[in-house]
Amino acid sequence: MKLVGIxxxxxxxxYNRTLLKFIAKHSQGIADxxxxxxxxxxxxxxxxxxxxxxxxxxxxxxxxxxxxxxIATPEHNHTVPAALKNVIEWLSYEIHPFDGKPVMIVGAxxxxxxxxRAQLHLRQILEAPGVNAIVLPGNEFLLGDVxxxxxxxxxxxxxRTVNFLQTTLQKFIKFAKVINMIxxxxxxxxxxxxASNKTDTTVEGVDMNDENWLDxxxxxxxxxxxxxxxxxxxxxxxxxQINYLLKTTPIELTYVDENNQFxxxxxxxxxxxxxxxxxxxxxxxSLEAVHPGKERVIKHVKQVLNTLRNGETDxxxxxxxxxxxxxxxxxxxKAMHDEEGNYKGVNEWAIDLKPIVNEYLKATGxxxxxxxxxxxxxxxxxxxxxxEAVETKPEVxxxxxxxxx
Amino acid sequence: MNKFIAIVGSNSKKSTNREFLQYMQSHFQNxxxxxxxxxxxxxxxxxSADKYVPELALDIxxxxxxxxxxxIATPEYDHSIPAALSxxxxxxxxxxxxFVDKPVMITGAxxxxxxxxRAQAQLRQIxxxxxxxxxxxxxxxxxLGHSxxxxxxxxxxxxxQLITQLDGLFKDFLQFVNISxxxxxxxxxxxxxxxxxxxxxx
Ligand SMILES: Cc1cc2nc3c(=O)[nH]c(=O)nc-3n(C[C@H](O)[C@H](O)[C@@H](O)COP(=O)(O)O)c2cc1C
Ligand SMILES: Cc1cc2nc3c(=O)[nH]c(=O)nc-3n(C[C@H](O)[C@H](O)[C@H](O)COP(=O)(O)O)c2cc1C
Numbered sequence: 001m002k003l004v005g006i007x008x009x010x011x012x013x014x015y016n017r018t019l020l021k022f023i024a025k026h027s028q029g030i031a032d033x034x035x036x037x038x039x040x041x042x043x044x045x046x047x048x049x050x051x052x053x054x055x056x057x058x059x060x061x062x063x064x065x066x067x068x069x070x071i072a073t074p075e076h077n078h079t080v081p082a083a084l085k086n087v088i089e090w091l092s093y094e095i096h097p098f099d100g101k102p103v104m105i106v107g108a109x110x111x112x113x114x115x116x117r118a119q120l121h122l123r124q125i126l127e128a129p130g131v132n133a134i135v136l137p138g139n140e141f142l143l144g145d146v147x148x149x150x151x152x153x154x155x156x157x158x159x160r161t162v163n164f165l166q167t168t169l170q171k172f173i174k175f176a177k178v179i180n181m182i183x184x185x186x187x188x189x190x191x192x193x194x195a196s197n198k199t200d201t202t203v204e205g206v207d208m209n210d211e212n213w214l215d216x217x218x219x220x221x222x223x224x225x226x227x228x229x230x231x232x233x234x235x236x237x238x239x240x241q242i243n244y245l246l247k248t249t250p251i252e253l254t255y256v257d258e259n260n261q262f263x264x265x266x267x268x269x270x271x272x273x274x275x276x277x278x279x280x281x282x283x284x285x286s287l288e289a290v291h292p293g294k295e296r297v298i299k300h301v302k303q304v305l306n307t308l309r310n311g312e313t314d315x316x317x318x319x320x321x322x323x324x325x326x327x328x329x330x331x332x333x334k335a336m337h338d339e340e341g342n343y344k345g346v347n348e349w350a351i352d353l354k355p356i357v358n359e360y361l362k363a364t365g366x367x368x369x370x371x372x373x374x375x376x377x378x379x380x381x382x383x384x385x386x387x388e389a390v391e392t393k394p395e396v397x398x399x400x401x402x403x404x405x
Numbered sequence: 406m407n408k409f410i411a412i413v414g415s416n417s418k419k420s421t422n423r424e425f426l427q428y429m430q431s432h433f434q435n436x437x438x439x440x441x442x443x444x445x446x447x448x449x450x451x452x453s454a455d456k457y458v459p460e461l462a463l464d465i466x467x468x469x470x471x472x473x474x475x476x477i478a479t480p481e482y483d484h485s486i487p488a489a490l491s492x493x494x495x496x497x498x499x500x501x502x503x504f505v506d507k508p509v510m511i512t513g514a515x516x517x518x519x520x521x522x523r524a525q526a527q528l529r530q531i532x533x534x535x536x537x538x539x540x541x542x543x544x545x546x547x548x549l550g551h552s553x554x555x556x557x558x559x560x561x562x563x564x565x566q567l568i569t570q571l572d573g574l575f576k577d578f579l580q581f582v583n584i585s586x587x588x589x590x591x592x593x594x595x596x597x598x599x600x601x602x603x604x605x606x607x
Contacts, residue, residue, distance in 0.1 A: 010451050043448070043488070043492070044416075044482075044489065045417065045445075045489070046416075046417045047416075047418045076495055077491075077495060077498060077531050077534040077536065077537055078530045078531050078533065078534040079486075079491060079527060080491075082449060082491040083449055083488070085482075085485065085488040086449060086488035086489075089482050089487065089488055110604055121527055121530075124523065124527070125485050127484070128484035128485075131483050
């Protein structure tokens with residue numbers, strides 16, 4: 001989870017900044033928190049629109065890209081400091097990066113009850129329509145007597161305070177996940193098949209659609225190969241060994257990352273023998289390049305990706321076109337996630353189930369007979385059930401579709 | 406005749422809050438002398454080791470000190486007062502205390518229908534903080550909603566009912582100012598308390 005922190009103070013020395021830095025330091029492993037600087041933000045004025053200045057654009061982008069925002073507010077004259085309000089005004093005028101953004105409010109003050117009123121005002125401000133942030137309910141974190149709260153390393157001295165802060169932060173992370181999930185139940189139209197929203201693993205500086213993307217991108221990141229060891233979560237293999245393993249796995253596997261870039265398939269068959277045709281030159285392509293034109297296919301691909309990204313389902317399955325008595329080829333699209341539950345792309349596999357069924361029948365001495373209660377359209381064969389959610393048409397193959405024709 | 410300072414809470418060149426205060430200035434010219442004060446040239450408030458306060462803020466403070474009362478017209482930005490006004494109030498309470506016991510009438514104009522009601526509620530709390538400690542006229546609220554459409558070509562308020570309400574409120578404010586003058590026995594002490602009050606103390 002990626003968060004940004006804003007200390008609502010432009011003072012040279014600020015306890016609220018110290019508090020944020022402490023939070024950032026102590027959330028390593030559960031969240032990656034970048035503390036933003038608001039010092040250079042000019043005074044808001046409707047007459048002198050500086051929305052496009054570098055400092056405001058930069059803040060806006062950082063907030064937009066983050067999964068959530070933590071604001072540490074001092075209290076000045078029973079309200080938030082003008083400097084903090086000033087930033088929010090810029091970010092609620094012509095641009096609205098806080099829109100739908102999960103926000104947690106904390107505050108440090110010299111007094112026991114300090115910053116409670118400022119926090120309340122801040123909540124009202126953040127919930128105003130032009131800002132429209134989604135503030136974590138309850139869970140006020142007030143750090144009183146701040147002058148004696150930190151040790152010389154900038155660490156909070158009181159264990160119970162640290163624990164409370166940790167609990168609050170964990171709640172916020174859960175809250176942010178849920179809010180972002182709801183928010184992301186976006187339209188499938190938003191799926192960017194051109195893969196232009198780079199992610200942290202995207203290799204920059206190499207044209208995705210270059211036929212030699214693999215070699216060029218590998219060089220760019222100094223990728224290991226051959227007999228170099230790679231530590232996996234439950235094993236130690238060399239790159240060669242990983243290849244041996246994947247190339248003898250009798251299922252066609254494809255990796256599409258969260259940016260909709262096709263970055264891998266386990267090439268164990270020549271292209272023309274594959275169930276879902278792939279070529280080495282396609283590796284690295286955006287999904288758009290893999291599916292040129294074909295409006296209907298594109299729409300369907302977007303729908304499938306979107307349901308997986310949103311978490312509406314973890315698995316979409318469908319039979320591919322042209323199945324007959326001897327073939328029942330299925331495509332499966334499985335959402336991948338990291339340890340924190342962030343969407344990491346699709347593991348797509350294609351497999352012909354018919355040989356498996358045949359083997360089973362042979363081994364157990366049985367044969368197939370038609371089911372008199374069958375409600376399935378016999379020509380398309382498989383159950384439509386799992387694909388209904390995404391309005392799939394069984395004859396369409398989502399991510400390999402166009403490349404086959 | 407009472408002399409009032411009217412603070413334009415907006416830093417916009419074309420401000421409906423300024424327009425409103427100008428209207429008050431001329432509409433009540435026989436009852437009080439109202440002088441408009443601008444905050445738009447004050448820098449953004451920042452603490453410093455030497456407690457520096459800009460010359461302009463010191464000048465405004467002096468004018469407030471000398472006045473019988475203050476009228477503030479605040480816009481509403483994001484359900485609160487603009488940073489520019491908040492910043493001005495921070496300067497005007499940074500080692501100086503012109504507002505202590507000063508009668509204040511809060512008004513405000515906004516484009517929306519609620520006419521800055523939420524900003525005014527927050528402003529009330531701000532003016533009540535230990536280093537400002539103004540005497541806010543109780544249960545008064547003047548909300549000018551849809552402020553872009555509120556004035557005619559002469560700069561007069563169009564809505565007769567609103568004018569009647571404003572007339573009544575202003576009369577009350579004049580009385581409030583007079584009563585307040587009689588309640589000034591503790592003023593010296595109060596000023597001292599505000600001056601001695603420090604957020605830095607434990
Ligand atoms: C002009 C001014 C007004 C203040 N008003 C309040 C206040 O209303 N309530 C409060 O708890 N602290 C108030 N304080 C003290 C702040 O809590 C303290 O300075 C706070 O800003 C510490 O946070 P920081 O180190 O991040 O700036 C005020 C300080 C200043 C300089
Ligand atoms: C950043 C920003 C936020 C605003 N938020 C509100 C608001 O929450 N409620 C409202 O009624 N008007 C809001 N407005 C519109 C204001 O009503 C209007 O700009 C201002 O109050 C008019 O005052 P003035 O004409 O004196 O400048 C907002 C304007 C800006 C620039």
